[in-house]
Amino acid sequence: MPAASENTPLLSDANPGSDDNTNLQRPLGPLDISKTARYCILLGVWTATFLSVMTLVPTMLPSISSEFHKSHQASWLGTAYLLATCTFTPLYGRLSDVMGRRAAAQTAVFFAGFGTIACGLSTNMELLIASRFIAGIGGGGVSTIAAIVVSDMYSLRARGLAQSVASVFNGLGFGVGGPLGGLVTDWFGWRWAFLLQTPLFIISLLLISWNLNYVTPGKGKSTIEVLKRIDYLGIVSLLISTGSILVFLSTRYNEGLPWSDISVIIPLTLSLVSFVLFVIAEIFVSKEPILAPFLLKQKVPVLVGISNFLVSSCNFAMSYYFPMWFQTVLLTSAAIAGLHSLPSSAAMPIGSIFAGWYMHRTGRYKKINLIFGILPFVAGVLIAQIREDSGPIQSWFSITPIGFGNAIVLQTTLVALLAHIPENHMAVATGFARLFGSIGQVAGVAVSSALFQSLLDTELRKRIKGPDSEEIIRRIRQNARLVETLPADQQRIARDSYDVSLKAVFWFAAFSTLLAYVVRLPIPEKDLDRPKKADNGSPNDEQNGDSQIAPDQTSSAAEARTNDIRK
Structure with a gap:
């Protein structure tokens, strides 16, 4: 049987046991999927992006502070979310390679949705701040995964146009978040501003789970191996360093404490030490560092x-x-x-x-x-x-x-x-x-x-x-x-x-x-328009995917459909 080429029909009359039929049974790559599946994937990740960027909290702060009587902690509702976003966002680039696009997207949407629901059910300020942190773990990942799947499914020249549509969801989130949060808070209470997002998070998760089934080149890894390769030291050291510098700036400048105060000295020292530890971990320790030091060169x-x-x-x-x-x-x-x-x-x-x-x-x-x-x-x-x-x-x-x-x-x-x-x-x-x-x-x-x-x-x-x-x-x-x-x-x-x-x-x-x-x-x-080649000499073996197949397995069908997808 001749090898498949770009002229080989996508549908064949081959017998079930033939090589052609076996080739047709292979998983689809990002350029092989239908337009309907592609649009459903984008709708799923962009819906989660919209929910994650909505700036609801600033308009709800007076109501939240008055209920819990802890206005001095209110600023941490925004800071906790940003801190989690800063720390965990780069991790999703690695996770999307070793876990696959779908699993990484599901993880991001789950944390974003779970944290948002927990915010609405919180019974004290401390729990609310912790819930905002959990939501931030997924919120940053949602935007990263959205950018990655667009890059998978579109040519380099078309990516900018596709990403621009994503920015509409971002702009809507930033624009309507404040007014919408204020209206819902006035009508139903601040908790419902969080809880009413639940159906949209569920829809987003379902759209991703049903449609994000394409594979990317590379070899798969088991769940245990994925967990073993996560850069825990990098995550913790970056979290401590960033959080400590926030505490330092708050105590030194927001509260006006002197430089000699222990509440100023400790977070500043901890921040510097943690940052040095983060750099060491990324360069010398971590197998798959979240910072990707080779890019710094x-x-x-x-x-x-x-x-x-x-x-x-x-x-x-x-x-x-x-x-x-x-x-x-x-x-x-x-x-x-x-x-x-x-x-x-x-x-x-x-x-x-x-x-x-x-x-x-x-x-x-x-x-x-x-x-x-x-x-x-x-x-x-x-x-x-x-x-x-x-x-x-x-x-x-x-x-x-x-x-x-x-x-x-x-x-x-x-x-x-x-x-x-x-x-x-x-x-x-x-x-x-x-x-x-x-x-x-x-x-x-x-x-x-x-x-x-x-x-x-x-x-x-x-x-x-x-x-x-x-x-x-x-x-x-x-x-x-x-x-x-x-x-x-x-x-x-x-x-x-x-x-x-x-x-x-x-x-x-x-x-x-x-x-x-x-x-x-x-x-x-x-x-x-210039084609790019993969770098086979990856320093961290970063060619992993979902069900993961060899790079040449999707090439024929992908080439046959590239022109349609890139339009």
Whole structure:
């Protein structure tokens, strides 16, 4: 019987025992699956992505704090989620190789859904914070798996367009999360804002389980072997290092404790020691390190990672503190303050779709990155110059270029990264890029919070004197909503102090994105139509998959269908 070729019919009249029929029984690769299965997979992972990025918690904090009477711990509801996301996101790149795409996706959706449901059932603040951490373990993995399966099922040139559709779900999550969380909290209570997500998580899990059945080249591993190869030392050391630096920034700058205080010294020391341990574990100890040190030796992955870190720092600093300016300086309601971020959320999917369309049409990414990548810095400068008498255009639309520009940047840099690495390192490289972005999210919130609180304390002390000054300053710093209830003279002082402190955060965000622009300049252009070969010399044997088959088993059918799938 002649060997199968690209001209061999997909359907044959061969007898059941023939070689042709045996060949037809092989598992399907990512380019062999039907459009229906492909769209169901994407709907499943993108639904979970939408749920994971919804910013519900900020609008629910007053209700949660009033029920548990622990407002001083409320900030950890957001921090715990970001901490888990930062720590576990890069792990999913490895898991998707050794466990397979479906098992890794199911794991991510399970943790995200279980943590969200546990949030709604929590009976105290400590349990709620722990549940948010569990949700973060899956939340970061969902976005990583979504990027990986898109890279599996689409050509390099078409990936940008497919990823841009994913950004619509991200933009919707960021945009509607706050208002939706506020409405559900007002109507039914904050618990239902979490519990009502349950059916969507179930649908997402079912869509993934039924449809994500394609295989990727490589050899399979047993469950025990998968568990043995997880980088536990890297995960724990990164978790301790990141968590400790957050505690240090909180105690030193948010609470204003002196450098000599043990509550400042211990977390700072623990953070440095854990970071050194993390580096040692990744380079010398772990068999499959989550950081993938071999990528640190390559220019493009390093530049993309640094850019992701800085862009994420800018995005999260702005998303947390831009609405606060309207609430504390202009004294608008929390709902109106939150709506000022909506133009950026709306511009985000538009920018991503535009970037995807451009890359799909031209096969290039550098020019669009250079042109539109400077927009976030321009927006940061405009926001830093906002005043109480600024018109509606500056107040409402100055933040728009941040969402539009950074969406283009994130799309083009991911494609640039994947264009410069072998196909069999794609999943690990995606996790690598997400790791830097996740650390940037934590840094954006933590550093901007430390900068803001430090300057706010300084500005208030300049303006408030007298025997009760310490108590007044403490109350103003701890409760932004208190500003509108203060006497006229104290209110003016508080508003001016918040204005100066928040402007410093805006300048921090602006220069973060400017530095990111400079970092991206050396990233070279590469033809996205140029075929890439797998690197057979992987340092970590990273060619593992689902039911895992040999690389050449899917080539014939894949080549026959590539043109259709890439359109």
